[in-house]
Amino acid sequence: MASFTELVNGMKTAFRSGKTKSYEWRRQQLEGVLKLMDENREEITDALKKDLHKPKLEAVVFEIDFCRNDLIETMNNLKEWMKPEKVKKSLMNLMDTAYIKKEPYGVALVIGAWNYPIQLTIMPLFGALAAGNCVLLKPSEVSWNTAQLLEKLIPKYLDNDCVKVVNGGVAETTALLKERYDYVFYTGNTFVGKIVMKAASEYLTPVTLELGGKSPVYVDKNCDLKAVANRLMWGKTCNAGQTCIAPDYVMCTKDVQEQLIQSMKTTLGEFFPDDPSKSESYGRMVNSRHFQRVKKMIDSNQDSIAIGGDTNEKDNYISPTILKDIKFTDAAMNEEVFKRI
Numbered sequence: 001m002a003s004f005t006e007l008v009n010g011m012k013t014a015f016r017s018g019k020t021k022s023y024e025w026r027r028q029q030l031e032g033v034l035k036l037m038d039e040n041r042e043e044i045t046d047a048l049k050k051d052l053h054k055p056k057l058e059a060v061v062f063e064i065d066f067c068r069n070d071l072i073e074t075m076n077n078l079k080e081w082m083k084p085e086k087v088k089k090s091l092m093n094l095m096d097t098a099y100i101k102k103e104p105y106g107v108a109l110v111i112g113a114w115n116y117p118i119q120l121t122i123m124p125l126f127g128a129l130a131a132g133n134c135v136l137l138k139p140s141e142v143s144w145n146t147a148q149l150l151e152k153l154i155p156k157y158l159d160n161d162c163v164k165v166v167n168g169g170v171a172e173t174t175a176l177l178k179e180r181y182d183y184v185f186y187t188g189n190t191f192v193g194k195i196v197m198k199a200a201s202e203y204l205t206p207v208t209l210e211l212g213g214k215s216p217v218y219v220d221k222n223c224d225l226k227a228v229a230n231r232l233m234w235g236k237t238c239n240a241g242q243t244c245i246a247p248d249y250v251m252c253t254k255d256v257q258e259q260l261i262q263s264m265k266t267t268l269g270e271f272f273p274d275d276p277s278k279s280e281s282y283g284r285m286v287n288s289r290h291f292q293r294v295k296k297m298i299d300s301n302q303d304s305i306a307i308g309g310d311t312n313e314k315d316n317y318i319s320p321t322i323l324k325d326i327k328f329t330d331a332a333m334n335e336e337v338f339k340r341i
Contacts, residue, residue, distance in 0.1 A: 104132030106182030114142035229263035240283035241340035
């Protein structure tokens with residue numbers, strides 16, 4: 001395989017040829033992505049099952065169809081989005097023709113995320129292609145089966161001169177970040193986000209960082225607690241809680257806390273009448289390292305467990321768990337939970 005420097009330089013040469021700027025080329029690439037999604041649905045859902053124990057319904061709704069809907073909207077609006085944008089003129093340019101012409105950046109590095117390894121990799125890919133860029137795609141190695149599938153499929157459907165896939169771990173990502181790009185798009189945690197930002201700053205490369213954070217929920221006595229419980233537990237059990245916009249913690253009064261906990265117990269019984277670990281609709285932690293992080297949090301908060309707290313290391317299983325009476329100074333409040341707690 002060519003070195004990363006040769007890979008990037010080859011893509012820059014392809015971009016400078018000008019072929020990515022035409023509507024026809026962009027449309028062809030978007031159609032290729034759509035075809036990839038439609039012709040490989042079973043392979044995609046199987047890979048997601050292996051990586052995340054992701055239920056088929058979640059895989060289709062939040063990965064495949066989520067991408068397809070956005071992709072189709074992009075295809076339908078692409079020609080309009082490519083048109084120059086008229087701007088107001090001032091006395092200084094009154095006699096001129098003033099407009100903004102949108103130009104692609106060039107070669108974009110897209111580093112995908114492991115929790116939604118199709119959605120959070122494919123969507124920035126086709127967004128960059130729609131804008132007329134070449135893309136060097138780095139799927140997350142944590143969801144390894146999906147990463148390998150993308151490496152196999154993408155060359156079959158997209159322009160091989162302008163779209164490349166690189167798989168690997170920390171070493172490969174570190175090496176990739178040493179190259180010079182025209183844009184960098186990263187989805188993931190803040191620790192790696194800082195590394196990406198630092199690397200990009202060496203060349204003042206434009207960057208988009210989609211990072212994690214705490215997602216609070218405020219509940220008071222005037223809320224419909226049953227509706228709140230349903231929404232909280234759905235958001236926290238979907239994808240095993242490994243969603244950046246999943247509810248992270250609840251702020252409420254003591255009396256509301258006890259009522260809400262009871263409502264959430266009822267909801268869990270409705271969602272999973274039997275043992276959740278035996279349900280095909282219940283995902284798992286992505287790997288043992290992430291499992292251990294969750295288990296450590298549960299073990300250090302045994303006195304705060306109101307619901308759940310069960311774990312199975314062999315299966316990376318964490319039961320739906322609710323901790324109560326948590327303070328802002330507790331360890332659980334110092335990081336994005338990103339798990340089923």
